[in-house]
Amino acid sequence: MKKKKGARLGQHFLTGLWAASKLVEAAGIIAGDTVLEIGPGKGALTKEILKTGAHVVAVEKDPELVAYIRKNLPEDRVTVIESDVRDFKPEMCALHAGSYVLAANIPYYITGEIIRQFLECDAQPRTAALLIQKEVADRIIARSGKESILSLSVKAYGKPSIASRVPRGNFNPPPSVDSAILVIERISKSFFADIKESFFFSVVRAGFSSKRKFLVSNLASKFPLEAVHRAFQIANIPDKARAEDVGLSEWKTLVHALTTESGTFA
Numbered sequence: 001m002k003k004k005k006g007a008r009l010g011q012h013f014l015t016g017l018w019a020a021s022k023l024v025e026a027a028g029i030i031a032g033d034t035v036l037e038i039g040p041g042k043g044a045l046t047k048e049i050l051k052t053g054a055h056v057v058a059v060e061k062d063p064e065l066v067a068y069i070r071k072n073l074p075e076d077r078v079t080v081i082e083s084d085v086r087d088f089k090p091e092m093c094a095l096h097a098g099s100y101v102l103a104a105n106i107p108y109y110i111t112g113e114i115i116r117q118f119l120e121c122d123a124q125p126r127t128a129a130l131l132i133q134k135e136v137a138d139r140i141i142a143r144s145g146k147e148s149i150l151s152l153s154v155k156a157y158g159k160p161s162i163a164s165r166v167p168r169g170n171f172n173p174p175p176s177v178d179s180a181i182l183v184i185e186r187i188s189k190s191f192f193a194d195i196k197e198s199f200f201f202s203v204v205r206a207g208f209s210s211k212r213k214f215l216v217s218n219l220a221s222k223f224p225l226e227a228v229h230r231a232f233q234i235a236n237i238p239d240k241a242r243a244e245d246v247g248l249s250e251w252k253t254l255v256h257a258l259t260t261e262s263g264t265f266a
Helices: 017-027 044-050 063-072 108-120 134-140 149-157 198-209 215-219 225-235 248-262
Strands: 034-038 055-060 077-084 101-105 127-134 158-164 179-185
Touching: 017 044, 017 101, 017 127, 017 158, 017 179, 034 044, 034 077, 044 101, 044 248, 055 063, 063 101, 108 127, 108 134, 108 149, 127 134, 134 149, 134 158, 134 179, 149 158, 149 198, 149 248, 198 215, 198 248, 215 225
Parallel strands: 034 055, 034 101, 055 077, 101 127
Antiparallel strands: 127 179, 158 179
């Protein structure tokens, strides 16, 4: 049996229009806004965005869907870019930091990659509203009380929240799990005003390198053990803490302390 193109590309087209409306509302899109939409498919979300009076820049990989959007949606309101979003840069369309809203129904298999791509780039959106796997959304806001590299990465750049759960029946073909609308507001790089972005994440990655080990042990592979212990005292982190137990502000204090105590300047 021939596999449908949408399913082959990891796309589950949104059919629940209430969810599209909710996403637009949660993103705070208004007339005059520019919205960068990833993977518009057949335009269910695009049409809801257009109702606000915003202009849409739609990035779509599938040439058949590109042709469909160009034929069925107003070309003066929708600019279609035929590209894999992973090869796309906002600057290609004269978008700069804070000048646009990111909206998307993202294929599950590239969720983390796309979120990092747009949060880490220089031309960040001011807000992002994304339909993603519910379990991933829960992990990003740390609903369980446990942090991850992804949750810390998102929180370092903005304020994440879940606007709504979207059951699997609102997609065609239906995925095997439910989705959620993740909203990331107040996106900026202000968190890194006094700390180097790349160094911060290199420490976080080292901290999560082995989930079975305590954070002290993981960081001791990168820094002198004595310096790690002193940094833990400064950051008020228990010696038996694991990486997932440490919040964003504690991580920042810890990274600052490690820089001083180990003599590392990155």
